[in-house]
Amino acid sequence: RRGGMAVDRETAHTQLLDAAEDLFYRRGIQSVGMDDIRSASGISLKRLYQLYPAKEQLVEAYLERRDGRWRGRLADHVAGHATEPRARLLAVFDWLERWFGEPDFRGCAWINGYGELGAISSAVAGHARAHKAAFQDYLRGLVAAAALPPELADQLYLLAEGAMVTAGIFHATEPAAKAKAAAQTLINATPASP
Structure with missing residues (x-):
């Protein structure tokens, strides 16, 4: 029973x-x-x-579950589509383009949630910050594996986040390709860490 x-x-x-x-x-x-x-x-x-x-508890559970799935899908794509460390950095943007092209794509759930409730819900704001920090940490790991300076991770993070916002607003996949081209330029211009 x-x-x-x-x-x-x-x-x-x-x-x-x-x-x-x-x-x-x-x-x-x-x-x-x-x-x-x-x-x-x-x-x-x-x-x-x-x-x-309370509805807020359901919102938190939704964001937590989506976070695990989102980050898992990204990591699986990058691991399965690129073996060279610098190529892994660019594979992040390839995955974003795929995600932006999904029929139900409506932007980033954490940016959307923060925009709706971040000012009045410390829990939603906390989940948004934790998700974004985890994504930034993931990029830092990829940058370190490519033997590139740590500040490059922050620059790539901002490119990816800008692509997410733009893709969500315009319902377009092109922001990922444009961000990838900018990322390639940054990577090529950045000397390896000593």
């Missing part, structure tokens, strides 16, 4: 997070109510509030 309840709880969590992720990302966090999530998930409002007593 207990085992069945654990599966039911896990299934309910998954259904709620799937519905929340789709709705929050597609329509925006503030425009989606708990009743919308109940309808989309098929989970009763009572059960929803048992699992997530």
Whole structure:
């Protein structure tokens, strides 16, 4: 009996997070109510509030789950598409272009969430900062592996972030290619670390 309840709880969590992720990302966090999530998930409002007593908790769970998946997809792409350290840096921008081209792409979930709630929700602001810091750390690791100076990571990070914002606003993949060209110029102009 207990085992069945654990599966039911896990299934309910998954259904709620799937519905929340789709709705929050597609329509925006503030425009989606708990009743919308109940309808989309098929989970009763009572059960929803048992699992997530406040909408902010559901928003946090959505951002946490999406973070792990986003960073995992990026790392898998880079590892699978480039063997040379400098090529790995450029593979980041190739992955961004692929992501920007997905039919449901609506910008960066953390930039969007921060724009909506960052001023009033320290939890959402914290998740956005943590996600961006983790992405920056990932780039720092790639830059170090390429034996390039650490400040290059910050420059590549800003190129990638600018591409995300531009792609989200204009619903275009070109910002990734333009950022990649700028990244290539920076990489070529940067001498290896001593």
